[in-house]
Amino acid sequence: MKTIIILILSLGFIESCSEETISSKTSTDLEGKWSLESAVCFCYFEDDLDFSEHTVSFNNSSQKLTITNPENTFFVSKSDEYNYSIDGNLITIETVGGYFYEIKDGKLILTRDDNPQIADDELTLTYIKD
Incomplete structure (x- = not known):
């Protein structure tokens, strides 16, 4: 009987920690x-x-990301609306690429999912919520 209770509790715990949550x-x-x-x-x-x-x-x-910046300078991409998806802490922006994200002390930190074969493509952006 103890084994069944432990098994049920274990399954409940594993389900409560699912990636979807x-x-x-x-x-x-x-x-x-x-x-x-x-x-x-x-x-x-x-x-x-x-x-x-x-x-x-x-x-x-709507799973839409709106990027706004001046015409002469941009970091993520040019001003426009983009579809995005999230898998864990990776945001993939359609036609742009992936950014790992972290929210720390009320700030959003985006770090480009860089290509290790390109030496200088590292990019880290820190945003504050409006």
Whole structure:
């Protein structure tokens, strides 16, 4: 009898930690508009660049990501609306590629899923929620 109870409790615990539960919780945290606070990359931009002009807006119900930035500078992609999907902590943006994400201290940190064969494609973006 103890074995059956332990087996049932174990199955319940394993089911409660399913990936679907984790994904729905984290994707909800992304919902809304985020403004760029800083960028770390092997790329050139002016010292006085106004990062706050670069925004990303996640709409979980439609799975659309709206990217807004000035015409002359962009980090993720040009201003437009993109389909996206989430698998764990990887956001895949249609026609753009993948970014690992983390929400820490109220900030969204996106790190490009880089190609190890390209030495200088590292990119880390930190956003604050509007």
